[in-house]
Amino acid sequence: MTSGADIANDARRYLGVQYVWGGTSPSGFDCSGLVAYVYGQRGIQLPRTSYNQIQVGASVSPDKLRPGDLVFFDTDRKQAGADHVGIYIGGGKFIHAARTGQPVKISSLADSYYMDRWMGGRRVPGVSASPDPNPTAGEVTPTLDAHELAETYGMSYAFFKSQPELYKMLKSAVAGQWSPDRFQAEVKNSNWWKKNSDTARQAQVLQRTDPATYKAQMEAARVAARKLAVQAGAVLSDKATERLAKGMVWFGWEDAQINNYLGQYIRFQDNEVLGGMAGQIAQAIKSEAYKNGVAVTKQSILNNAQYVVRGLTTMEKIQASMREQSAGLYPAFAEQIKAGADIQDLAQPYIQAVAQELGVPETDVSVYSPKVKTALSRVNAQGQPEAMPLTDFAQSLRNDPAWRRTQSAQDKVLGIGRQVLAQMGLGI
Template identity: 80%
Template sequence: MATGDDIVSLAQKYLGTQYVWGGTSPSGFDCSGLVQYVYGKSGIQLPRTTYNQIMVGASVQPDQLRPGDLVFFDTDASKKGPDHVGIYIGGGRFIHAPAPGQGVKISSLADSYYMNRWMGGRRISGVSTAPDPNALAGEVTPTLDAHELAETYGMSYAFFKSQPELYKKLKEAVAGQWTPDKFQAEVKNTKWWKQTSETARQAQVLQKTDPATYNAQMQAARVQAQKLAVQSGAVLSDKNLSQLAKNMVWYGWQPEQIQNYLGQFVKFTDKEVLGGMAGQVAEAIKQEAYKNGVAVTKQSVLNNAQYVVRGLTSMEQITASLREQSAGLYPGFAEQIKAGADIQDLAQPYIQATAQELGVPETNVSVYSPQVKAALNRVNAQGQPEPMSMTDFTAQLRSDPAWRATQSAQDKTMAVGRQVLADMGLVR
């Protein structure tokens, strides 16, 4: 295992090497090229760019830096994120390849240019580091004042700098030498603090102080969000998925909130079906509607499936509504339906009679069949609902032109004819 001192000693051998954009060798380095080369020579492979290098290792606060740690800065205001990196060598100093026209050199964290652009520190796995005995000595002290004050909140200097309101308070605290208690009271009185939840504050701080961990949390949330979307039958765009993941991480969304969000994106697939939980609900709705003799539209099924996924209604409530509609559609059986009977079961004698008399499969007959529906909704001479008796219903079926073409009708006609001839003594 390489030591932090080994890393520093190797890096110092290249002092004066000229800056070359994209350079990764002693013939010329850029900032991340120098870091990658030095660590590579020590047997540790790092990503090529500053933006990716900050994702490696563990976060280190300024007052905990040790020789061999990496230090990151945001030197380009036109772009978000780190764009410069150096190797901490101890005593508040770091070695880096700064810019075109300059060679590799040593700079101080006390320099206001770097202090104001600080992004974070990272300790790389595989490097053995020892405490820096000079970390708080001499020139480092003014550099760490602002950082240490920010740390009283568990927040990095980079995070305060990303929030104009908080950064203003931090500068006032440093200039006025506020006590930590006064500083904390002032921060809690800011608009940002009052309008930002605890989980959101933690997420924003982590995003700035430990982007690698933050990105890992966001990716894990995306995976979980996608899994929940599939389970719910929601179809999310990449933007919707990212928003849900952010809501889960930043705002600590509970399962009910997640389901309510997902329910808005329940849609039919190109095969006109719903997936996941929504598909199960849709199938249950159609089955209940069929049993209760209630016609439901595709849009109605979709809407109710969305409401169930979102937690705005339940299958029990939908079933109760369907039964109420059924009682209204078949008033002659209203009492039985309210007592728990299904109209399909109540209509079974009519369905069987229709299938038998008209010679059709029973599966082709239901409460929606014209003859059955008319019999179920017959009214008497007083205008009151009174389902047709089976005797009358059978007679009505036999008056249907379709009945005359059935084998049953032909057999009956032959039987009547034979009886007439027998009565006339023409046949035995």
């Protein structure tokens, strides 16, 4: 393992090298190029840019910095994130390739420019923390007060800088040397505290204090969001996935809240089927509709699948609604339907009669077949619901032109003809 002191000493060798944008060698460095080169000479490979370098290693608070640690700053206010990096060498100072026109040099965290733009410190894996050779440097003591106080209050200076209301409060705390208890009381009385839940506050603090961990949590939430979407049958855009991930990380959404969100994105796929849980619900709805002789549209299936996923209704309620509809469509069987019987089962004798009399497969006949539906939903002469008697139903089928083309009809005609011939003494 390389010591942080060795990293700091290596960095000193390049003092005076001119800044070159995109430079990664002693002929010219930019800030992240210098860092990557110095660490690379010790066999430690780092990402090329500061935006990615800040994702490496563990977060280090300003008061815990040791030689060899990386220090990050947000110097371009137009873009969020770490756009400048240096190597801490102890005593509140760091080496960096500052900008065009300046050589690699040593600067101080005491500089208000860097203090105001501080984003965080990182300790790189493979580098041991060396003791600070000058931990009591006079120039550091006053300038780190705000950082130290922020850390004492369980947050970070970078986070306070991102919240104008809290930053103003922090400056007052530094000027007045408030006690932690007083500062916590002031924070809890702020609009920021009142408007954000505990999980939201924690996420915002983590985002600024330890961006690498925050990024990892968000990516894990995105992966989980995509998986949950597939399971639910939801089709999420990148933006919708991001909103769900943020809901999980920032607001601690539980299963019911996640499902309610996903239910809004239940969509038919290219083959007009639903996937995941929504697909299972859709099949259950279709099956229930078939058993109850109730017609359902594609839109109705989609809507109900969404509602079930979102927790706005249940399959039990959908089933009860369909039974109510079925009882209304087939009033002669209303009592049996309400007692739990399926109209498809109740219609079975009529279905068998159609299959037998008209010579069609029984699987081709259902309660939806016009003849069966008419017989089941009939009313009598007094206007009361009364299913057609089976004998009458069979006779009505024989009056159908289709019956005359059946084998049984032909056999019956042939039998009658033989009987007539026999009566005339012309039997064969």
